[in-house]
Amino acid sequence: MGLNAYLTLAALVFxxxxxxxxxxxxxxxxxxxxxxxxxxxxxxLVAFARFHxxxxxxxFALFTIAITVAEVAVGxxxxxxxFRVRRTVEADRLDLLRG
Amino acid sequence: MRVIVWLPLLVxxxxxxxxxxxxxxxxxxRAGRLAGGVSIAAIAAALAGALVVWSEGFRSDATWAWIPxxxxxxxxxxxxxxxxxxxxxxxxxxxxxxxxxxxxxxxxDERAPALGRYYTYQSLxxxxxxxxxxxxxxxxxxxxxxxxxxxxxxLIGYWYERPSAARAAVKAFWITKVGDLGFVxxxxxxxxxxxxxxxxxLFAKAQEHxxxxxxxxxxxxxxxxxxxxxxxxFPLHVWxxxxxxxxxxxxxxxxxxxxxxxxxxxxxxxxxxxxxxPDVLTLIGWVxxxxxxxxxxxxxxEDDIKRVLAYSTVSQLGYMMAAAGAGAxxxxxxxxxxxxxxxxxxxxxxxxxxxxxxxxxxxxxxxLFRAMPQTGVVFVVxxxxxxxxxxxxxxxxxxxxxxxxxxxxMTGPFVMLALTVLLTAFYMARVVFLAFFxxxxxxxxxxxxxxxxxxPLWLLAGLTVLVGLRLALAEGGEPHGPGWLAPAxxxxxxxxxxxxxxxYQRGSVDPARVxxxxxxxxxGFMARRRYGxxxxxxxxxxxxxxxxxxxxxxxxxxxxxxxxxFGSAWTFRGGDRLRRxxxxxxxxxxxxxxxxxxxxxxxxQWWG
Numbered sequence: 001m002g003l004n005a006y007l008t009l010a011a012l013v014f015x016x017x018x019x020x021x022x023x024x025x026x027x028x029x030x031x032x033x034x035x036x037x038x039x040x041x042x043x044x045l046v047a048f049a050r051f052h053x054x055x056x057x058x059x060f061a062l063f064t065i066a067i068t069v070a071e072v073a074v075g076x077x078x079x080x081x082x083f084r085v086r087r088t089v090e091a092d093r094l095d096l097l098r099g
Numbered sequence: 100m101r102v103i104v105w106l107p108l109l110v111x112x113x114x115x116x117x118x119x120x121x122x123x124x125x126x127x128x129r130a131g132r133l134a135g136g137v138s139i140a141a142i143a144a145a146l147a148g149a150l151v152v153w154s155e156g157f158r159s160d161a162t163w164a165w166i167p168x169x170x171x172x173x174x175x176x177x178x179x180x181x182x183x184x185x186x187x188x189x190x191x192x193x194x195x196x197x198x199x200x201x202x203x204x205x206x207x208d209e210r211a212p213a214l215g216r217y218y219t220y221q222s223l224x225x226x227x228x229x230x231x232x233x234x235x236x237x238x239x240x241x242x243x244x245x246x247x248x249x250x251x252x253x254l255i256g257y258w259y260e261r262p263s264a265a266r267a268a269v270k271a272f273w274i275t276k277v278g279d280l281g282f283v284x285x286x287x288x289x290x291x292x293x294x295x296x297x298x299x300x301l302f303a304k305a306q307e308h309x310x311x312x313x314x315x316x317x318x319x320x321x322x323x324x325x326x327x328x329x330x331x332x333f334p335l336h337v338w339x340x341x342x343x344x345x346x347x348x349x350x351x352x353x354x355x356x357x358x359x360x361x362x363x364x365x366x367x368x369x370x371x372x373x374x375x376x377p378d379v380l381t382l383i384g385w386v387x388x389x390x391x392x393x394x395x396x397x398x399x400x401e402d403d404i405k406r407v408l409a410y411s412t413v414s415q416l417g418y419m420m421a422a423a424g425a426g427a428x429x430x431x432x433x434x435x436x437x438x439x440x441x442x443x444x445x446x447x448x449x450x451x452x453x454x455x456x457x458x459x460x461x462x463x464x465x466x467l468f469r470a471m472p473q474t475g476v477v478f479v480v481x482x483x484x485x486x487x488x489x490x491x492x493x494x495x496x497x498x499x500x501x502x503x504x505x506x507x508x509m510t511g512p513f514v515m516l517a518l519t520v521l522l523t524a525f526y527m528a529r530v531v532f533l534a535f536f537x538x539x540x541x542x543x544x545x546x547x548x549x550x551x552x553x554x555p556l557w558l559l560a561g562l563t564v565l566v567g568l569r570l571a572l573a574e575g576g577e578p579h580g581p582g583w584l585a586p587a588x589x590x591x592x593x594x595x596x597x598x599x600x601x602x603y604q605r606g607s608v609d610p611a612r613v614x615x616x617x618x619x620x621x622x623g624f625m626a627r628r629r630y631g632x633x634x635x636x637x638x639x640x641x642x643x644x645x646x647x648x649x650x651x652x653x654x655x656x657x658x659x660x661x662x663x664x665f666g667s668a669w670t671f672r673g674g675d676r677l678r679r680x681x682x683x684x685x686x687x688x689x690x691x692x693x694x695x696x697x698x699x700x701x702x703x704q705w706w707g
Binding site for chain 2: 018021022030091092094095096097098
C-alpha cells in the first residue's frame with residue numbers, strides 16, 4: 001500500500017466529516033463531523049511521517065489528539081449549556097448572531 | 100537718531116497700548132466710562148507728544164528689518180517723520196482727543212460694555228491712523244490702510260442691531276476694498292519693477308530720473324485707485340453718505356477729518372512718483388474736480404443734516420485731489436488740515452443738534468439758534484469756513500487750490516471747482532437757515548449740550564478762526580493766484596449764501612418753483628436718485644456677487660454635499676444588503692469556508 005492510498009482514505013474521511021458538519025441539524029452531530037475531519041488530518045500526518053521517515057508528523061498527531069479532546073470537552077459543555085438555556089440543540093434555531 | 104525716533108514711536112505706541120489694555124482686560128472694557136478715560140488719557144498724552152514733535156520739527160527716517168530675504172530684508176517697518184507726517188500727527192491726535200471727549204457726553208445713554216467697545220475701537224483707530232501717517236514704505240502704509248478700513252467698518256456698524264447700520268458698514272467695507280485691490284496690485288507691481296517698497300529710495304530715484312519703469316502709468320493709476328476708494332472719489336464715493344449710520348462723533352473723526360483724507364495723504368506723500376506721470380495727474384485733477392461738483396449738487400437736495408455734511412466732505416476731498424492733480428500738493432495738504440478742523444467742527448455741531456432735536460431732517464428743525472446759541476455760533480463759524488469766507492481757515496486753503504488749478508492751466512476742472520464754490524456756500528447756508536433760523540419750530544425742547552460736547556466745539560471753532568488769521572498774517576493776505584481770483588470766489592460764495600437766504604429765509608423765491616424750472620428739475624430729479632449710481636452698484640452687487648454666491652451655494656449643496664450624501668446613502672443601502680449574508684448560523688459560514696477553499700484549490704490548479 002502506497003502513500004496515495006492513505007491520502008485517499010484521509011480525503012474520504014475529511015469529506016464525510018465536512019458533509020456531516022454541513023448537513024447535520026443537531027449540534028452534537030456537527031461536533032462528530034468535526035471529529036472526523038480532525039482525524040482525517042491525523043491520518044495524513046501519520047502517513048507522511050511514516051513514508052518520509054520524519055517523526056515531526058507523529059508528534060503533531062499527538063498534539064492534534066490532545067487538542068481534539070479538549071475541543072470536544074469544551075464543545076459538549078457549550079452544547080449542554082445551550083440546551084439548558086434554549087431547550088434545544090437544533091443548529092437552525094440557534095441564530096442569535098443573525099445580522 | 101534714536102532719541103528723535105523715540106518720541107514719535109511713543110505717540111504711536113500710546114493708543115496701541117490703550118487698545119491692547121481695553122481689548123485684553125475685559126472688566127476694564129466693560130466698565131464703559133473708565134475705558135473711555137483710559138483711551139482719552141492715552142490719546143491726550145499722544146497729542147502732547149505730537150505737539151512736541153511738530154513744534155520741534157523733527158525729521159527722521161528709521162527702519163527695521165521685517166520680512167527677511169537672502170540679500171537684505173525684503174520689507175521693512177519704521178517711522179518716517181517729516182513736516183507732512185508731523186502736521187498729520189497733530190491733526191489726528193487733536194481731533195481724536197476732542198472726539199473722544201465729546202463721545203463721553205454724546206454716547207452717555209449707551210450701555211457700559213458697548214461704550215467700552217466704542218473706546219476700544221477708537222484707540223485702535225487712533226493707532227492705525229498714526230501708523231499710516233508715519234509709514235516709511237508702501238507696504239507698511241497698506242497694512243495700516245487696511246486697519247483704518249477695519250476700524251471704519253467696526254465703527255460704522257457700532258449700532259449693529261440696526262440693519263441699516265450693518266448694511267452701511269458692509270457697503271463701506273466692500274466699496275473701499277475695490278479700491279484697495281488696485282492699491283495692493285500697484286504696490287506689488289512697483290516692487291516687482293524696483294525691488295523696494297520704501298519711499299525714500301523710490302523718491303531719490305524719481306528725482307534723479309532714474310525710475311524709468313515700463314508701465315509706471317498703470318502702476319500709479321492702480322495706487323491712485325486705493326485713494327479713490329478711501330477718499331470717496333467718483334465713482335467710488337457712494338459709501339461715504341451711508342457711513343453716516345455710525346455715531347456722529349465717528350463721522351466727525353473718521354469720515355471727515357482723518358481716515359478719508361488718507362487717500363489725499365497718499366497722493367501727497369507719493370507726489371514725486373505721480374509727478375513722473377503727468378497724464379495720471381491730469382486724471383486725478385479731473386476726477387477730483389468732477390467729484391467736487393457732483394457731490395456738491397447732491398448735497399443741495401439732501402434733507403439729512405449728516406448726509407449734507409457727508410456729501411460736502413466728498414466734495415472737499417475732490418478739491419484736495421484736484422489740487423494734488425494740478426501739481427499743487429501743498430495747497431491740497433493745507434486744505435486737508437483746515438478741512439479736518441472745520442469739518443470735524445461741523446459734524447460735532449450737527450451731533451449736538453441731533454442730540455438736542457432727535458432727528459436728522461433739517462426740515463423738522465428750525466429756530467435752533469435761540470435755543471442753543473453757542474452751538475449755533477460755532478456751527479455758523481464752521482459753515483462760513485467751509486463756504487470759503489475770509490478770514491476763516493477754509494478761505495485760504497480753497498484759494499490756494501483754485502490758484503493752483505488755474506496755474507496748472509486746467510480750465511475744465513477750474514470751472515467745475517468755481518461752480519462748486521457757489522454750490523458749497525448755497526447748501527451750507529441752506530442748512531444753517533433751515534436748522535438755526537427757520538420759522539418752523541423744532542421738535543421737542545432743544546437745549547445746549549453739556550460741556551464735554553461744547554468744549555471741543557469751541558476749541559475747534561477757535562482753531563478754525565486762529566488758523567485762518569495765522570494764514571492771513573503769514574501771507575499778508577495776498578492771494579496766490581491772479582488778482583481777480585479771491586474777490587471772484589468770495590463773490591461766488593456770497594451769491595450762494597444770498598440765494599439760500601432768499602429761498603429758505605426770506606421766502607421771496609420759492610424753492611419748489613426754482614426746482615421745477617427745466618434744467619434744474621431734471622438735475623434735481625437725477626440728484627435725488629443720486630444719479631443712479633447707488634442703484635447701479637446695487638444691481639451689480641446683486642447681479643454679480645449674489646449670483647456668484649448662489650452658484651457657489653448650489654455647488655456646495657449639490658456637488659460637495661451631493662457626493663457625500665450619495666456616498667453615505669449607498670453605504671447605508673449596501674450595508675443593508677450585505678447584512679443578509681450574516682445569517683447567524685455557523686453552518687452557513689462553514690459552507691462559505693468550504694467553497695472558498697474549493698475555489699482556491701481550483702484556482703491553484705488551473706492558474707497557479
